[in-house]
Amino acid sequence: MPTQRTDLHATSVDGRTVDLTGGPPAPGDLLVVGAEDGVLVQAVSTTSGVVLGRVTGGHLDQDVAAFAAAARVAAREEVAALQAATGADLDVGAWDCGGADATAALRSSGFNRHTFLCGQSGSGKTYALGVLLERLLIGTGLPMVILDPNADFVHLATTRPGADPEGAATISGTDIRVLGSRPPAQPLRMRFATMPRPAQAAVLRLDPLRDRSEYNLFVNSFRQDRPMPSGVGGYVTNLLAGGDDERALGQRVQNLGLTEWEVWALDQPSAAEVALEGARATVVDLAGLSDPREASAVCLDLVERLWAARHERRPMLVVIDEAHNVCPAEPEGEVQQLLVDRLVQIAAEGRKYGLWLLLSTQRPSKVHQQVVSQCDNLMLMRMNSPGDVADVAGLFGYAPADMVARAPSFRQGEAVLAGRFAPCPMRVRMGERLTVEGGSDVAVPPRAGT
Structure with missing residues (x-):
């Protein structure tokens, strides 16, 4: 148990907000006020915090009276107790909470809200998204469709040498379908005949x-x-x-070049049919489609079919990588406009039908704001642009501003996680991937003769 720090003091007059003196703590640190079973407090700045509650009998009791007492950093066991009490069951990495690093776990039940992941190029965003998807495949029964513009997840069913044997075995035994235009992927198809009439008309302009x-x-x-x-x-x-x-x-x-498109289904199943007929994960590899309109049409057919089946209330996580290309703030053309309109509707109403979005992007401002504003989970990685950091702080008020402000200093693989899927806002270093990453960087070739 850490030694009580007499230089750090916490005062709360309402049992909710806390004034901190001494220390100072870093934004995101977890503190314990009082005895060993004391009140858990999270510092949201160097001088203020919020009361999380007291873990008693495996439950988090948030009914806390006013207090004024010395505080100390939380021990690993107390961090674990907080995560267990809040139902955090998906291990995603290491949690830097002020003391020794603890395991970072997310609440799988929190993915029944829309999630937004953002980070600049090189921040580890794609790798981190892969970690999330793997943990969901292992720890839940949630079906997912992954719209993959850069073929980053085409190897989601291929485990890495040396990966955790238990997790690798679970993924290897999971029905993961990869649809694309390049072998060994199953052909990527859309069914024009069953699209709503406005969608058909949009394809034909x-x-x-x-x-x-x-x-x-x-x-x-x-x-x-x-x-x-x-x-x-x-x-x-x-x-x-x-x-x-x-x-x-x-x-x-x-x-319009529609006779050259390869995605017409005819006697083959469409991407939507593969997903709705029981595949656990359907990776839609859009990278092989040379015409951007063809990619938008495939995505439109898919989301229209998912929306048409909404009353069946079958849970489905719709993962959109490079979301600024699929759901841009300013759609181009009628097909993309209809696609964005439907995604806006899913963002606003899909939750009650079991349709949940997970959006990943480099630039928050480039994604349609009516979709972003509906996200109750945030995963923020390194972001150097002051404007982008300000956008995130303004859009996601549940993430402490001082934690968000540190995004430019994050190392690769570091993130702030906040929202419904986190026990509280967390500074996390993401864990190891179990499967092969499809979109790793291309190395600079060495000088000839070396």
Whole structure:
């Protein structure tokens, strides 16, 4: 047990907020006020803190009276007791809480809220996201879909040599599907026929008023209950053999390059069907799609199908890496606009249906703010830009400002975790990955002859 520090004193007049003198503690330090079973306090600055409560009988009692007493840093055992009392059950790394490092655990139940992960390039953001996904695969039964623009998670089913045997065995026995355009991935497909009519029109860039004749022809010639058996090429061939309106619609499809897209499902399952038919994790590798519109269309088909199935209340974590590309603050084109609109709706209403988002990005301001503002969990890694740090502090008031302000000094792999999934705001060094990382940096080649 750490020695009582007589130079650190805590005073609370309301049993909620605390004035700290002496020390001083660092923002995020955990302190114990009073006896061994004293009150747990977290420093949120060098002079102030908040009362977490007292752990008694395995529970956290937050009903605390006013006090004034000496304080000390919490011991490893007391940190563990706090995490157990708050249901933190997913070990993600090491927690720097003022004394000796303790295991950092998150509450798996807290992922029933939307989560926002941000950090600049080189901060370890992709690696840290992999740690989170692995721990969720091992410690929960939560299905997930991972929209992967840079092929960073295509090896999520491949464990690393030397990885923890128990965790590696669990992941190896998990149904993880990788969908993409490059072997050995399963083909990545979308099902145009079952998309809502506005989504189909957006893919075709058809406006019901501006393009009245073509739109009306499409509605009447393309029946959702009778999809084209010969694919888009055969559909276009038939159109080009018809009258003026038919030829105009066929030329539109050709001019948009839709006949060159590889993602039409036909007799193969779409990404949404793979996810909804029981895959535990579905990695959607978008990196092999050369046309950005094709990637947006695949994502739109997926989220539309998940939203259409919402009343079944099947839990699903939708992970969006490089979220500024998938859900930008300023969408480009009708397909991406519909995609962002649906993600905004999922952010606002999806929680009650079991649809939860996990967004990862380098620039918080580049992601649509109506989505970001709905996130109740934050994972902040190194971020040098003062503007970005200020954005995070303003958007996530539950993360202590002084802890957020230290983001420029974080080393690679360090983060602040705060929100519903954390027992309290935490300074954490992320743990080791169990699976192979797909997007590691390319090394500078050595000088020839060395």
